[in-house]
Amino acid sequence: MTTPLLGQMMDVPLTVSSLIAHAARHFGDTEIVSRRIEGDVHRYTWRDCERRAKQLAQALIALGVQPGERVGTLAWNGYRHLEAYYGPTGFGAVCHTINPRLFPEQIAFIINHADDSYVLFDMTFAPLVDGLAPHCPKVRGWIALGDEACIAEHLSSMKTPVLSYETLLAAQDGEYTWPQLDERAASYLCYTSGTTGNPKGALYSHRSTVLHAYGASLPDAMGLSGRDAVLPVVPMFHVNAWGIPHATALTGAKLVFPGKDLDGKSLFELMEAERVTYSAGVPTVWLGLLNYVKEAGQRFSTLQRTVIGGSACPPAMLRTFEDVYNVEVIHAWGMTEMSPLGTLAKLTWEQSQRPPEAQRKLREKQGHVIYGVDMKIVGEDGRDLPWDGVAFGDLHVRGPWVIDRYFRKDDSPLINGWFPTGDVATIDRDGFLQITDRSKDVIKSGGEWISSIDIENVAIAHPAVAEAACIACSHPKWTERPLLVVVRRPDMNVARDELIAFYDGKVAKWWIPDDVAFVDELPHTATGKLQKLKLRELFRDYVLPSALAVDNCPLTDEETDKPRANPAPR
Incomplete structure (x- = not known):
């Protein structure tokens, strides 16, 4: 067998720490703005973020956290949560973002299933942590994201002993060199919503995370730029905020974090104050924002683009954003098992020459794949279906940021190398995906x-x-x-x-x-x-x-022999 001729290029691993190091070195003065739990607005830079992420890495190492161990977070979108994205992963541990909106029993299951060694939490979740702690015996410590004074003020009624995040960081100097890691090592652990049965874990790698950040930043994907001020409304505990914390580090964009207040008024005021140009979130959040600006008679002065995903964007919402407020909507689809991005509704040059209504119809779909993802639809017999916009079947995907199997599951869900998404979809001749339903x-x-x-x-x-x-x-x-x-x-x-x-x-x-x-x-x-x-x-x-109305249909109460009344929703 002929030995292949290998390229003579540097073998530099794709690691999460390279993203924050890049942002700090080349966009060090770019702002990161956070509305804090304490009630004020905090400002610092990408350079400050990397230094504090290094202090967090040092603090966790001092606590005995080893590479490969999981460090959980129960936190809103803010600068400390961003540090928790980069500190543990930077030295080889795994950042495990936990959704605090799940039922407490599900959260306890997730923490125990992940074997979290420490859990970092925002102080608003103190009652939740108090309830969880007795059911999570393997957690070695709970770390409150605040200083001693703030903890004393807000957490005085807690029964669970906690450590102060700021005290832990203050004990470290930040003079730390990120170690070189295997790019296939685990980086993040995200669990599905668990709407049917217990949540399942998707364990990402450094390589998949960096490739996903590249893919997300492409002009015909999310199209993030260093010229943007980005407000991720999608929570950082929801599939890594769709990769925005990584894509903004890659591009050097300004980040604006909304904290816990996601009502329409709070979001609008923060967008205007920080001159936000770009945002991302699920339709239910945008419904609240649109209702507020309509009722208040407000207009967006800087917002240009927003990604809508998580569930299908109603065409009426897309039209309102674009026709009434002149904000471009980027319709997107993905899932936890895909890190999460799969498709985005961006038009090619040829498609942009079509009549306006034809363009709009395309953009109301979930869009085409970005490089790194492939897709197909299959029928009940498992055979590929045509891309004609009519045939619909089960959607399967594959790619370098799609899971091979779930965390701590021996069996793989893949079918002939493809991941079955559970969605039913059509794909048209333009390659545009339209999700018609969950199966x-x-x-x-x-x-x-x-x-x-x-x-x-x-x-x-x-x-x-x-x-x-x-x-x-x-x-x-x-x-x-x-x-x-x-x-x-x-x-x-x-x-x-x-x-x-x-x-x-x-x-x-x-x-x-x-x-x-x-x-x-x-x-x-x-x-x-x-x-x-x-x-x-x-x-x-x-x-x-x-x-x-169907004849001979037994739709009567046994006792009264009268038609059954429809019950009120319980």
Whole structure:
């Protein structure tokens, strides 16, 4: 066998520490601004961030943390959390971001499953930590992200002994050299939301993290630039804030952290004060922001672009941002198992020459893959389906920042080298992905599939609808039929028949919901997604009018022999 001719290039490992070192060396004076738990606004630079991250690394080493051990975080978006992204990973430990919005039982499971040695937490989570500590015996210490005075003021009622983050850092000089690590060593541990069963861990590597940062920063991806002031509304405990803390270090962008206050007024005021040009978050957060600016009669003076992901961006939201406020929306799709970026809706030169409405229709989809990700859709028989925008099937992906298996799971979920996402999708001739549903949420009616996402998007376009979800209800003839569950906008009204009629001409007639149920609020997961599982549970006894109309259908109460009434959501 012929020996391959190897290239003669430097073998420099791709490590997370190289990102923060690059930002500190080449963009050292660029600001990082944080609205703190203490109530004030904190300012420092990328250079300051690296020094304090080195102090944190020294402090953790002094506490006995070894390379490969996990260091957990329960924190909002802020500069100390950013230091926790780089300090542990810089010397070979693993930063494990924990979602504080999960149920306490799930959080305890995650901490124990990860074997976290120490957990860093924002002081707002003191009651949560007090409840968790007895159930997490392997945690050697809990570190409050504050100084001694602040801890004394805010944590005096805690039963769990805590260490002061600032005291630990003050004992170190920051004169530390990042060690050279294997780029395939673990860097971050992120767990899924756990909507069905216990959360599962995705263990990223230094290599995958750096490659993901490169991919995210491409002009036709998230398109981050050193000219941007970036406010990540997506939490740093949600898939590493979609890679923004790494991509901003790579590009030298200004970072603005919102802390715990994510209401529309707080976000708008921070955006304006810091002249934010770029942001990213889930649709539920943007709904609150858009409601605020509309009611307050405000306009964005500097915001130019925002990434919307986590769940499908309603076309009405995209149009409002762009047509009313002149803010470009970048529709994105990904998942925890993908670090998370997979696709973004950016147009090529040829696509940008098409009529405006054709361009808009493309950008309402989840978009094309970025380099580093490949995708395909397969049918029930496992065969590849055509990219014609019509055929839809199970979405599979692969790439260097896609997981091979879950943390501490011996079996791999891959099918012939591809990761099955659990999404049902179409891919059109332009290579644009459109998620039609989660496989467990698609409505199977008379042997055909109905996209719950498409049904929801039509409803949200109605001016009186604040939020909508579509779920399947059992049907004696069609197996399943769609039920639309709606939250009305404040001080606005809309009736069932008006909403049903609103679908005329917008979807196929057999897709139109059979009924509408109005509720005060919809259940959401810890990451802001609609919690369809909970919604199906709330409406599991709901009987559609069309089901009552089917002849010989046993839809009567045993005791009264009268048609069953639909229960109120519990």
